[in-house]
Amino acid sequence: MTVVMSMRWVGVTPEQYDVVRDAVDWEAVPAAGGQVHVAWFDAQGLHVTDVWESQQAFEVFLAERLAPAVEKAGITGAPETSFAPLHRRFVAPGISGAE
Secondary structure, X not given: OOEEEEEEEEOOOHHHHHHHHHHHOOOOOOOOOEEEEEEEEEOOEEEEEEEEOOHHHHHHHXXXXXXXXXXXXXXXXXXXXXXXXXXXXXXXXXXXXOO
């Protein structure tokens, strides 16, 4: 079942996110089952919304690729993470790739 993953990670900075992104290289080597990734920051830290083909696909990505890069980047603590079934997805015409 396709799911939406929401994550809030207090204290993570844009610089730390970029270190992890570069180490994991998910834009050049997409995660199996990953469909959409959106990240932003507020005064508290990192927020992420992803769409995955399943919660299990995210958990495999986390264990095999993301967690080692997070540890290497020196990010501490744990994020608040939740999953919900996807009801509908729309991508505007002409929108693709990383920004």
